[in-house]
Amino acid sequence: xxxxxxLIVGLVVAIVDGDTLTLLQEDFRHAKVRLAExxxxxxxxxxxxxxxxxxxxxxxxxxxxVRVTDVDRYKRIVGRVSCAGVDANAAQVRRGMAWVYDRYxxxxxxxxxxxxxxxxxxxxxxxxxxxxxxxxxxxx
Numbered sequence: 001x002x003x004x005x006x007l008i009v010g011l012v013v014a015i016v017d018g019d020t021l022t023l024l025q026e027d028f029r030h031a032k033v034r035l036a037e038x039x040x041x042x043x044x045x046x047x048x049x050x051x052x053x054x055x056x057x058x059x060x061x062x063x064x065x066v067r068v069t070d071v072d073r074y075k076r077i078v079g080r081v082s083c084a085g086v087d088a089n090a091a092q093v094r095r096g097m098a099w100v101y102d103r104y105x106x107x108x109x110x111x112x113x114x115x116x117x118x119x120x121x122x123x124x125x126x127x128x129x130x131x132x133x134x135x136x137x138x139x140x
Contacts, residue, residue, distance in 0.1 A: 018051025096123020
């Protein structure tokens with residue numbers, strides 16, 4: 001799948017955290033999907049629960065289209081997710097519920113959304129100095 005413009009479609013049946021969901025595909029197979037280019041707070045991290053709830057509001061029990069960009073080491077599909085026509089990756093950043101994942105980001109518009117969320121103090125940006133998930137994982 002990496003390197004292809006594969007598109008998978010299905011119903012979002014579970015929200016794992018703020019950047020991962022489970023999709024029931026049209027062929028009745030389940031796929032774990034990691035939202036590309038963003039990194040949400042971990043579940044036990046500040047705003048982790050709120051980030052998960054936000055992704056749930058955007059996607060749970062909705063039709064989703066995933067533009068597959070990769071498969072990660074955990075065998076999750078990585079991609080750009082649109083739920084009921086809404087770009088969930090961008091929406092999570094816009095809401096202040098995820099960071100742009102610098103290491104993997106290709107869409108420059110995500111940085112503008114992140115800057116807007118930071119300036120407005122939305123979501124995790126309500127904290128003066130929020131800890132990125134990648135730094136939090138290193139300490140855990």
